[in-house]
Amino acid sequence: MDSYVLILLALATLLPALSAAICYVIRNSAVRNFVVVVNTLVLFYIAWEFTRLLIASNGSIRIDEHALPFNVGEIIKYLDVLLLVTIGYYGFKLKKPLIITLTVLQLVPVILFEFFMTVPEPATAFVIDYLALVLILLISIVGPIISVFAIGYMKEHEHHLHLEKTKQPRFFMVLVGFLGAMNALVMTNNLSWMYFFWEVTTLCSFLLIMHDENEISIKNAVRALWMNLSGGVAFIAAILMIYYAKGTLSVEEIVNTPITGGFVGLFPFAIGLLCFAGFTKSAQFPFQSWLLGAMVAPTPVSALLHSSTMVKAGVYLVVRLAPAYLGTELGKVIALAGAFTFAAASAIAISQSNAKRVLAYSTIANLGLIICCAGIGNHIALGAAILLIIFHGVSKGLLFLCVGTIEQGIGSRNIEDMQGVMKQMPYTTIIMVIGAQSMLLPPFGVMITKLLAIEAAVSLPVVLTLIVFGAAFTVVFWVKWIGLVLTMSYKPKLVMEKLAFSISSSLGLLLIGVLVVCMGIAPMYNMLISPQVKAFHVADKIMLLGGNDGGIWLQAWNGNIVGGFAVLSVFVILGILTLGMLFYLKRTTLDEVRTPYLCGENIDMDIRGLQFTGPGEKAANVVVHNYYFMGIFGEEKLTLFLNLGAMALILLMFGVVMR
Amino acid sequence: MINNILIAVIAVIAAPIIGGLLSGIDRRLTARFQNRFGPPIVQPFYDFFKLVGKENISVNQTQMAYVWAHLLFAIAALILLVLKQDLLVLIFVLAFSTISLIMGAMSVRSPYSKIGAQRELIQMLSYEPVLLLMVVGIYMLTKSFMIESVFSMDSPLLYKLPLVFFAFLYVLTIKLRKSPFDFATSHHGHQELIKGLTTEFSGPQLAIIELTHWYDLIILLGIITLFFANPLWVGILIALGAYFVELVVDNICARMTWQWMLKATWLAGIGSAGINIIGLYLKA
Numbered sequence: 001m002d003s004y005v006l007i008l009l010a011l012a013t014l015l016p017a018l019s020a021a022i023c024y025v026i027r028n029s030a031v032r033n034f035v036v037v038v039n040t041l042v043l044f045y046i047a048w049e050f051t052r053l054l055i056a057s058n059g060s061i062r063i064d065e066h067a068l069p070f071n072v073g074e075i076i077k078y079l080d081v082l083l084l085v086t087i088g089y090y091g092f093k094l095k096k097p098l099i100i101t102l103t104v105l106q107l108v109p110v111i112l113f114e115f116f117m118t119v120p121e122p123a124t125a126f127v128i129d130y131l132a133l134v135l136i137l138l139i140s141i142v143g144p145i146i147s148v149f150a151i152g153y154m155k156e157h158e159h160h161l162h163l164e165k166t167k168q169p170r171f172f173m174v175l176v177g178f179l180g181a182m183n184a185l186v187m188t189n190n191l192s193w194m195y196f197f198w199e200v201t202t203l204c205s206f207l208l209i210m211h212d213e214n215e216i217s218i219k220n221a222v223r224a225l226w227m228n229l230s231g232g233v234a235f236i237a238a239i240l241m242i243y244y245a246k247g248t249l250s251v252e253e254i255v256n257t258p259i260t261g262g263f264v265g266l267f268p269f270a271i272g273l274l275c276f277a278g279f280t281k282s283a284q285f286p287f288q289s290w291l292l293g294a295m296v297a298p299t300p301v302s303a304l305l306h307s308s309t310m311v312k313a314g315v316y317l318v319v320r321l322a323p324a325y326l327g328t329e330l331g332k333v334i335a336l337a338g339a340f341t342f343a344a345a346s347a348i349a350i351s352q353s354n355a356k357r358v359l360a361y362s363t364i365a366n367l368g369l370i371i372c373c374a375g376i377g378n379h380i381a382l383g384a385a386i387l388l389i390i391f392h393g394v395s396k397g398l399l400f401l402c403v404g405t406i407e408q409g410i411g412s413r414n415i416e417d418m419q420g421v422m423k424q425m426p427y428t429t430i431i432m433v434i435g436a437q438s439m440l441l442p443p444f445g446v447m448i449t450k451l452l453a454i455e456a457a458v459s460l461p462v463v464l465t466l467i468v469f470g471a472a473f474t475v476v477f478w479v480k481w482i483g484l485v486l487t488m489s490y491k492p493k494l495v496m497e498k499l500a501f502s503i504s505s506s507l508g509l510l511l512i513g514v515l516v517v518c519m520g521i522a523p524m525y526n527m528l529i530s531p532q533v534k535a536f537h538v539a540d541k542i543m544l545l546g547g548n549d550g551g552i553w554l555q556a557w558n559g560n561i562v563g564g565f566a567v568l569s570v571f572v573i574l575g576i577l578t579l580g581m582l583f584y585l586k587r588t589t590l591d592e593v594r595t596p597y598l599c600g601e602n603i604d605m606d607i608r609g610l611q612f613t614g615p616g617e618k619a620a621n622v623v624v625h626n627y628y629f630m631g632i633f634g635e636e637k638l639t640l641f642l643n644l645g646a647m648a649l650i651l652l653m654f655g656v657v658m659r
Numbered sequence: 660m661i662n663n664i665l666i667a668v669i670a671v672i673a674a675p676i677i678g679g680l681l682s683g684i685d686r687r688l689t690a691r692f693q694n695r696f697g698p699p700i701v702q703p704f705y706d707f708f709k710l711v712g713k714e715n716i717s718v719n720q721t722q723m724a725y726v727w728a729h730l731l732f733a734i735a736a737l738i739l740l741v742l743k744q745d746l747l748v749l750i751f752v753l754a755f756s757t758i759s760l761i762m763g764a765m766s767v768r769s770p771y772s773k774i775g776a777q778r779e780l781i782q783m784l785s786y787e788p789v790l791l792l793m794v795v796g797i798y799m800l801t802k803s804f805m806i807e808s809v810f811s812m813d814s815p816l817l818y819k820l821p822l823v824f825f826a827f828l829y830v831l832t833i834k835l836r837k838s839p840f841d842f843a844t845s846h847h848g849h850q851e852l853i854k855g856l857t858t859e860f861s862g863p864q865l866a867i868i869e870l871t872h873w874y875d876l877i878i879l880l881g882i883i884t885l886f887f888a889n890p891l892w893v894g895i896l897i898a899l900g901a902y903f904v905e906l907v908v909d910n911i912c913a914r915m916t917w918q919w920m921l922k923a924t925w926l927a928g929i930g931s932a933g934i935n936i937i938g939l940y941l942k943a
Contacts, residue, residue: 491720
């Protein structure tokens with residue numbers, strides 16, 4: 001059993017690294033594709049095995065440091081230095097003093113701490129609990145699917161760019177290697193190891209954003225780098241403080257502080273710093289601009305950054321630390337900051353017509369909601385936070401892949417250009433619409449977590465109001481988009497578009513993933529999330545339950561049901577509607593179809609209503625755009641003030657831990 | 660279980676009948692306000708069956724599916740109400756019903772219906788926060804999101820939530836698409852918007868939309884009765900009174916712009932609901 005776990009652990013972290021190396025060294029597309037597919041299948045297997053083992057061992061797999069075959073701590077020490085030197089090298093190469101400064105600010109404490117002080121490593125090197133498992137499942141299932149999608153996408157992408165020399169080896173190296181670093185990050189119990197993997201993801205995302213190496217991608221990559229490095233500086237500072245305050249670097253012991261010791265001295269400040277690091281990585285206001293800039297990279301990168309890796313590391317850390325700040329002032333400020341980002345990002349998303357920007361703002365908003373829930377810290381909220389990590393990861397991964405496919409199909413990522421895309425690319429469009437619906441409509445998961453967030457936040461009026469506004473904004477920008485995409489005139493038969501197999505299969509797989517997690521919310525909650533929330537030692541009056549009816553219910557301490565609904569029954573209605581949609585698609589015939597109303601000035605024989613007889617008897621095009629409310633929700637109008645507000649909240653966060 | 664199914668079935672059948680009659684009374688009263696005689700009270704049903712009998716005409720293949728979604732989710736919301744389920748879920752499901760209609764209106768290449776859809780969306784943006792705050796207000800008193808808990812309260816919600824009640828009345832005007840907030844669609848097809856949201860729906864589609872409207876009416880009046888649930892007949896009287904007030908407002912107001920509505924609703928609706936809820940927090 002123990003050695004089997006070790007093998008799995010090695011596979012989860014080192015196999016992606018090995019695949020990455022092969023992708024880079026053997027510059028042959030057939031080999032590369034083979035490696036990516038094998039890597040995918042093995043990671044699926046690992047995800048399955050970890051789930052099985054974790055349930056069999058009652059929710060905790062622990063691996064002692066001395067059980068590892070070699071001294072990992074010693075290796076990571078040198079890799080730490082190597083990593084920072086690499087980042088510093090990019091700082092010199094691109095002549096960015098800020099990056100060099102931030103690197104030095106980390107390098108000095110790292111060397112002092114790792115080489116000149118004798119720090120006892122925690123006895124337990126790796127701890128896998130349900131929270132880690134949820135992340136492992138995301139990283140090892142959604143991540144690899146995205147890498148498979150990238151096979152077809154990058155071929156087309158480089159074809160468009162007319163590159164002389166392919167850059168795919170490096171691209172796939174970073175893309176696949178990223179997964180290994182993320183797996184290690186969520187499994188490790190050693191805070192200083194976590195710091196190493198944390199910075200690896202920073203470097204990976206920098207390299208991926210920079211991939212196309214034009215002016216704008218370099219600029220945005222540098223921005224992503226310095227913002228995340230500032231989080232890294234906070235992280236290393238927090239490690240030093242925690243070590244001084246508690247004398248341990250074991251994540252387990254740190255989060256159990258309420259039990260093992262008080263929330264006093266340097267320690268709260270260190271927790272605040274770690275949350276700050278989480279905020280930068282999760283692109284919370286005022287650090288949202290790096291994630292928005294990241295969309296210059298090829299689509300698989302955005303999909304990966306937004307769904308299973310990178311930003312999820314940030315929320316993972318904040319949720320992981322939740323027991324440490326549970327019920328403190330710090331928790332309340334974190335909830336406030338998260339809710340603020342949720343409302344702010346959702347508001348700006350209304351004004352965006354670029355599909356990827358809408359998705360990016362929606363990601364930022366959802367991450368804000370996850371952080372908010374972690375900060376609220378009651379039973380329902382923590383359950384909702386972990387649920388949202390899952391739902392958001394799967395749906396957002398799918399949506400980015402769909403937008404990327406449509407972009408390659410119609411040559412635009414502007415939502416306005418997607419009008420009528422249903423007729424050109426029905427397969428992708430239908431999947432995208434289901435993906436978008438899963439972000440806002442009942443009975444899909446994201447909406448359920450919003451519901452739970454509202455039900456959890458009733459004790460914090462300001463947080464609650466922000467969530468309520470955010471929820472209303474969310475509806476507006478999604479519905480505008482879905483409505484436009486589904487706009488179509490009559491077409492007798494929809495013909496499926498031709499897509500590369502890697503693209504169509506990964507879209508299909510992720511769609512199945514979305515449906516499975518949304519329909520299986522009750523068993524998933526009972527099996528994976530409820531034990532985790534219990535392990536957080538939250539004593540609360542209201543608990544969350546997955547019901548036998550496939551629903552999700554809130555139960556008060558006296559056994560009364562105080563909220564929730566039967567999720568599956570709403571899916572039945574949706575199923576009926578889907579069948580109805582197919583029925584009407586088939587049934588409607590040409591002689592039932594009329595032109596849209598254009599004040600009687602339709603052009604003859606134009607059944608689609610694309611033109612009308614305009615002034616001077618000339619044919620004029622019918623053009624209707626969506627409303628974007630630039631005057632109210634415009635990015636330029638709001639960003640400055642929202643950033644200032646968010647900075648004030650972060651100052652407040654440090655204010656409450658200083659006392 | 661059997662009992663629940665029975666209640667649901669009765670509600671699904673009875674609601675449109677009552678809703679239709681109420682909108683018949685609405686038309687009759689409105690006519691009297693305007694010094695006209697007005698149609699018979701059962702006129703909405705005549706209209707409904709006439710529409711059902713019309714031939715199927717559509718602008719694209721998908722319209723009808725959205726209309727069905729509009730209806731089915733309204734029915735789902737009604738069932739949630741009569742089975743006394745989670746009020747917050749009810750609000751979300753009801754929103755889905757409206758969203759379906761919006762998407763249906765956006766699905767055709769028609770400027771009028773698209774603009775109507777965008778305006779309906781703005782309406783949702785302005786009233787949705789108020790509805791959610793209303794649910795929170797009710798939770799603060801009952802400590803439960805289930806509608807069932809409202810019925811076990813000793814004193815009516817109205818006494819402790821007067822401002823939330825006012826905010827809900829305000830939202831009711833928008834939800835029923837009455838003046839001054841009838842800019843997504845209106846009863847008169849000769850304005851700048853033509854028929855807005857419903858421009859491109861005809862015949863049976865329009866019949867289903869009308870039917871859904873009756874369901875909506877009953878659900879909204881049902882929520883009003885929650886404010887005075889013990890004894891229920893007082894609540895029903897209050898609901899009918901509120902409906903009458905809506906008619907009067909409809910007849911004495913001119914249509915406003917959406918900018919005005921957004922500001923006014925957030926100020927008056929969220930403002931008053933917010934003050935009420937903060938008051939409850941201070942007391943708690």
